[in-house]
Amino acid sequence: MSQQRAFLSRVSSSSLGLFRESRNWARRERGEVEEEEEIDGGGRDGALEVPGEEEEEGGRWERMPPELIGEIVQRVEAGGERWPLRKDVVSCACLCRRWREVTRGIVRPPLETGKITFPSSLKEPGPADIPIQCFIKRNKKNSTFYLYLGLTQTFMDKGKFLLAARRFRHGARTEYIISLDVDGLSQGSNAYVGKLRSNFLGTNFRIYDSQPPHSGAKASSSRASRRFASKQISPQVPAGNFEVGQVSYKFNLLKSRGPRRMHCTLECPVGNSEEDSPKPKAHSGGVPLVLRNKAPRWHEHLQCWCLNFHGRVTVASVKNFQLVATADASQPPGVGDEETVLLQFGKFGDDLFTMDYRQPLSAFQAFAICLTSFGTKFACE
Known part of the structure; x- marks a missing residue:
């Protein structure tokens, strides 16, 4: 209820008028007032009453006409271009089930808007034209990494928290648990969304999603792949560990000069069209997406390898990279070409790294x- 109260206190005055209309309508439906009776906003200074905690979910908010709910959500959506104002859109979806259905029908996926709104947006493809700009904070003391959505074009904002990951050692292997909650960094947590597992040398990684990438996908048969209560992303499907990608680093046995060389194979989600349901679909049965790191050029004057990060990376590091799609006509549609950077990652401060990504x-x-x-790779450097 506190989230509802916070939302109502932030709703614009124009939307309050619509709320008053809806409350009058609901009261007339219950026979509490006559059709002609005029009812003011109610409460002190005309503030709209917030449903008490004793009211059920199917209360006054549930009984509002869907057209009126849609009008309110559209106004809130139009006024919340970026966080933190985008909290109002989430608050609309938290009022009750009907509001949630209407809100999800109005709010378009990141592929179309470039906006991250709900937890499910984190597993939907980004926009095709302009990348979504994020950054990662690293805490070396507890081997934890935090992903934030950049709120401005500078490196000075605090950002909007999206995901957290923690590195664990299992013998000679490394595993990263990825979660929606900084306090839920375990596979048994409701906030668990996936994990990353390395080989003995730390040169090959497998990416596991807590949700199946497509219908018919089978969970990993490993002992750690038992089902967990991961309900935040999509409660309609079972949680487990489904392999959705691999990342490998090429050996550099001759110790030749140059950055690390990466190769990625992924099963990527497919974006929704206007006629589709708001739920994300998945790339099923097709050719997986293949990415490689963009080759840098040697700068004679600086005597180093260089890539153009367009001001988003300011510190030279062997970790910096840009990924592009391989030149293959069988790739999924809309991936771009060998010059279109789909993901770039690089250092801009002590334990601070940018992460910009786009479709798919x-x-x-x-x-x-x-x-x-992250981590030293002696066989690759």
């Missing part, structure tokens, strides 16, 4: 790929 990658997949870059 999702925030979850981009974050998992970037996590593979």
Whole structure:
């Protein structure tokens, strides 16, 4: 209820008028007032009453006409271009089931809008034209990594928290648990969304999603793949560990000069069209997406390898990379070409890294790929 109260206190005055109309309508439906009776906004200073905690979910908000709910949500959606104002859109979906259905029908996916709104947006592809700009904070003390959505074009904002990951050692292997909650970094947590597992040398990684990438997908047969209560992303499907990608680093046995060389194979989500349902679909049965790191050029004056990060990376590091699609006509449609950067990652401060991604990658997949870059790889450098 506190989230509802916070939302109602932020609703614009024009939307309050619509709320008053709806309350009058609901009262007339219950026979509490006559059709002609005029009712004011109610409450002190005309503020709209907030349903008490004793009211059921199917209360006054549930009984509002869907057309009126849609009008309110559209106004809130139009006024919340970026976070933190976008909290109002989420609050609309939290009022009750009917509001949630209407809100999800109005709010378009990141592929169309470039906006991250709900937790499910983290597993939907980003926009095709302009990448979504994020950044990662690293805490070396507890081997934890935090993904934030950039709120401005500078490196000064605090950002909107999206995902967290923690690195664990299992013998000679490394595993990263990815979660929606900084306090739920375990596979048994409701906030668990996936994981990353390395080989003995730390040169090959497998990406696991807590949800199936397509219908008919089978969970990993490993002992750690038992089902968990991961309900935040999509409660309609079972949770488990489904392999959705691999990342490998090429051996550099001759110790030749140059950055690390990466190769990624992914199953990517497919964006929704206007006629589709708001739920994300998945790339099923087709050719997986193949990415490789963009080759840098040697700068004679600086005597180093260079890539153009367009001001988003300011510190030279072996971890910096840009990924492009391989030149293959069988690739999924809309991936771009060998010059279109689909994911770039690089350092801009102490334990601070940028992460910019676009279609067909999702925030979850981009974050998992970037996590593979952390850690020393003696066989590759």
